[in-house]
Amino acid sequence: MAGRLIYLIGPSGSGKDSLLDAARARLAERGCRIVRRVITRSAEAAGEAAQGVSPEQFAAMDAEGAFALSWQANGLSYGIPREIDDWLAAGEDVLVNGSRGHLAQTRLRYPTLLVVLLSVDQAVLRQRLLARGRESIADIDERLARNARFSDSLIAAPDVFLLDNSGALALTVERLLGCLDGHPACA
Numbered sequence: 001m002a003g004r005l006i007y008l009i010g011p012s013g014s015g016k017d018s019l020l021d022a023a024r025a026r027l028a029e030r031g032c033r034i035v036r037r038v039i040t041r042s043a044e045a046a047g048e049a050a051q052g053v054s055p056e057q058f059a060a061m062d063a064e065g066a067f068a069l070s071w072q073a074n075g076l077s078y079g080i081p082r083e084i085d086d087w088l089a090a091g092e093d094v095l096v097n098g099s100r101g102h103l104a105q106t107r108l109r110y111p112t113l114l115v116v117l118l119s120v121d122q123a124v125l126r127q128r129l130l131a132r133g134r135e136s137i138a139d140i141d142e143r144l145a146r147n148a149r150f151s152d153s154l155i156a157a158p159d160v161f162l163l164d165n166s167g168a169l170a171l172t173v174e175r176l177l178g179c180l181d182g183h184p185a186c187a
Ligand SMILES: Nc1ncnc2c1ncn2[C@@H]1O[C@H](COP(=O)(O)OP(=O)(O)O)[C@@H](O)[C@H]1O
Pocket: 010, 011, 012, 013, 014, 015, 016, 017, 018, 019, 128, 129, 131, 132, 165, 166, 167, 168, 169, 170, 172
């Protein structure tokens, strides 16, 4: 049987990378892979969860069909390596750190995907982005403005599992794993 694509989305700063890092070992125990994204962000800022490439390298990889999914946002390009299709075909679950803006296209390619929407209060989000210190204030304000443009229609979609990360990260990890282990909203 084909594996399940778990598509984790949420605003920049909602904690997607933190959640994946904190849950990494326990996801692996469950046979769930976390895909390493390709991002046109400098390698220093990319870390374990991403491979940093130049815009030229990204374009060349895209042209040779290296990506199953790709999108542009926040002035960056993001690619999901096409090897996820081999993993899914082999029956492995795959967790992707995705984009809300690319959700509709992702649904077309992976109709049975499970969407997990990570959220935090807007005020907390701003504080976390400032504390992370990765972007300038102007970039942070742009990200918050982008966030406000995503309407409640996302939240209203029946197959979206809402995961609040306004509280402790450990609690969010437990709720994610609980969802994947058979919460009705994840069936
Ligand atoms: N539950 C949490 N409580 C407090 N701080 C958090 C929590 N989750 C994430 N953070 C912090 O918020 C910032 C943004 O998290 P990050 O994982 O980089 O978000 P994203 O990958 O969604 O952009 C980081 O500095 C991270 O340490």
